[in-house]
Amino acid sequence: FSGLMEDFNALPESRGKALPPAGHLQALARPDAPDGLWRDDRLKPGYRDIVNRNRFASAARKIYRYLRVYLGKPFTDDELIVEPLARIWGSPARDERIADYLIEFGVEPWDKELWRREAGAPGDDSPLAGLRHYDKLAWAKAELTRAFAREPDAIQVGSAFYSSHLYRWNEAAIEHKKRALSALEREGL
Incomplete structure (x- = not known):
């Protein structure tokens, strides 16, 4: 986390x-x-x-x-x-x-890969994908990539993505953040 x-x-x-x-x-x-x-x-x-x-x-x-x-x-x-x-x-x-x-x-x-498959996103075929806490390593790689101003690799998904659980969860998270920031701002925090 x-x-x-x-x-x-x-x-x-x-x-x-x-x-x-x-x-x-x-x-x-x-x-x-x-x-x-x-x-x-x-x-x-x-x-x-x-x-x-x-x-x-x-x-x-x-x-x-x-x-x-x-x-x-x-x-x-x-x-x-x-x-x-x-x-x-x-x-x-x-x-x-x-x-x-x-x-x-x-x-x-x-099933860790279920939402990815449902969204039509490619599976994680990295040889490291099976390692415990690999997601943290992937996050660290993405952060280093961003820190050195290199564009991260784009992930191509099909139209199924927009009706997937992953897409709806992501949209809900974005909306939650917007509302939370608004509530914090109203409270002067």
Whole structure:
């Protein structure tokens, strides 16, 4: 995760940039691990011990309720979703959590290349593509390319791209950034 190093995540005048990332150091660089237990001494007493499973469950409940309200449906059944998730998040083994997601919710296994294929984009046929964290290496290469003012290689896609999940996700991310920047500006941040 490259966070604020990415131009599209950068908020040039944000006062928050002066603060270290909350949790990353305290959680030993794994603040987002579902089974994480860690401590942040910057918080008030009583809030310093962090149990990620509880934080995730609270966030899941809010997201579920927002989505149900958006759909015009009741949200009183949130425990049917949140309780199984909280149980899954308590498992320390990542592979076990993944298997539990698939079984509990009947979802298909994640396929890293699915959205690329659906969008008609060429697969990543680099000999390094199978390496763990290769995406970070690709990001670093793109950043170095940009830093030295060389145009990145263009990726040719077909018309299927514009009706793909990847395209819709990207458009939603652009719109989200626009709205977030507008909200921050309204608040003087």
